[in-house]
Amino acid sequence: MAKEKGRKLIAQNKKARHDYHILDTYECGLVLTGTEVKSLRQGRASLADGFVQIDGNEAWLHNVHVPEYSQGTWTNHSARRKRKLLLHRAEIDKLESKSQETGHTIVPLALYFKDGRAKVEIALARGKxxxxxxxxxxxxxxxxxxxxxxxxxxxxxxx
Missing domain, CATH: 1.20.5 (Single alpha-helices involved in coiled-coils or other helix-helix interfaces)
Structure with missing residues (x-):
């Protein structure tokens, strides 16, 4: 089977661009379970209420809805569980220091597959x-x- 190339968009958070001034964007990987990947491959996800929180030197994606996989069994995932983001230490430190400032937050902008791997584009943003x-x-x-x-x-x- 040939590896897919390019970027295949799954979900986009258009409301974030309306509600926030985007200051800086980052692309990061996601730690997912098998049924989550299969559900994403079906093009099903919602970033509407999502946000990123830095906890103990790790970045976590909260409130992103990835519906349960229809053919999944007892191994199915929870739809709104928190998911770990894969970022470099320097990026996490920078995001943590910037998000401590008043009015700044970290929001997901897009969820997509890039060369077969699930990625999420997050942004450091200031509320409008x-x-x-x-x-x-x-x-x-x-x-x-x-x-x-x-x-x-x-x-x-x-x-």
């Missing part, structure tokens, strides 16, 4: 205020409107 969220939405809407006008002008020029 309500007016920041409105400002971001306004900028996104303005950009979309400008693109619409430009494409309409180009269409008229071609015709």
């Amino acid at each position: 205020k309500e007016y920041d969220k409105r400002q971001t939405l306004r900028e996104k809407q303005d950009r979309r409107e400008a693109e619409r006008v430009i494409s309409a002008v180009r269409r008229r020029q071609r015709a």
